[in-house]
Amino acid sequence: MEHGPGTYGDLNADVYDDWHAAHDPADAVRGLVELVGEAPPGPVFELAVGTGRVTIPLAARGVDVRGVDASEAMVARMRAKPGGARIPVVIGDMADVDPGTDERFAVVFVVFSTFFFLTTQEEQVRCFANAARRLLPGGLFVLETPMPDVARYVRDQTLETHQVGLDRVRLVAVRHDPVAQRLDGHHVLITGDGIRLAPAFMRYAWPTELDLMARLAGLDRAYRWGGWQREPFRGEGNYVTVYRKPTADS
Structure with a gap:
């Protein structure tokens, strides 16, 4: 078997929610709702929706959300949950940031450690570039990533x-x-x-490397927090970085 974008989800879909039950997504949902309020009006796009642990509660909070995932098995799990079938999701590589339409978004986000499932620097740079291309002026690219602990x-x-x-x-x-x-x-x-x-x-990346990817994509760093409650970043654990696409007059 060759490893591809959908391999992890296809092999883990039936146990994913059980294995990650200790990682409560409630803080991520609250934090994302707050960031949506700071972004320009428009829909929101999640990279790697998985089983909908964040997507479904965001939609329940009134956020116009859609997404992409490489694993049909994971998306099937999401669609089987209450509210999951109503959320538009396309099957594809999250590095492409492709909703299957010409839409642009107020917020593009990826949570937990999922961004690092892009296993080459080239894929990660491409994801930043495509996210920037899909954002509205003033829109936000939001990443939750773990601090590398080598x-x-x-x-x-x-x-x-x-x-x-x-x-x-x-x-x-x-x-x-x-x-x-x-x-x-x-x-x-x-x-x-x-x-x-x-x-x-x-493939992990250091915070400064993520910042450089953002600069190459034309994005400015707006925030870096130690978590979804906007605590100070101390270089440990999972942290949140928010990049903003400049407006035309900035």
Whole structure:
């Protein structure tokens, strides 16, 4: 099997919500609603909607939201949830920022660590450029990303235990390539029924690198916070960066 944009979602759709239940999206939803209020009037576009953990509650809050995801299996899970079937979603590569129409957006956003699932610098730069092209003047490109923590890798590898039960063990094994800034990992679920592997390949970027991608795309950094409650950025954990597309007279 070759790894592609939809691989992670296709192999994890049935367990994704359970595995990430501890990561409550409520703060992200509240923070995004506040940012929508600061943006020009217009629709909102999510990159990698997944199972709709953010998309559906945003729509329930009255936000005109649509999105893209590379995995048909993940989108099917979203559409099976209450309210999910009403949200327009196209199947495609999030780096293309392509809603299937000529629309432009007040906000384009990607949450959790999903931006880093673009596994090359070229893809990440292309995503910034396409987001900028799709934004209205004054529109916002919002990213939630984890601060790279390379100290956790001993001899450029790590093995962590995420769950231990009477009938299951879930591990995460990762190899680190410091030159390519790559993390090639597997979620490993061991049960009485056998072993299940779920690959998760990522390329991390440092905050200054994200800022440079934004500058190349013609975007200005408006905010960088340590989280969705706008706490100070301290260079650890998941953080939020907001880039703004200049208006014609700025």
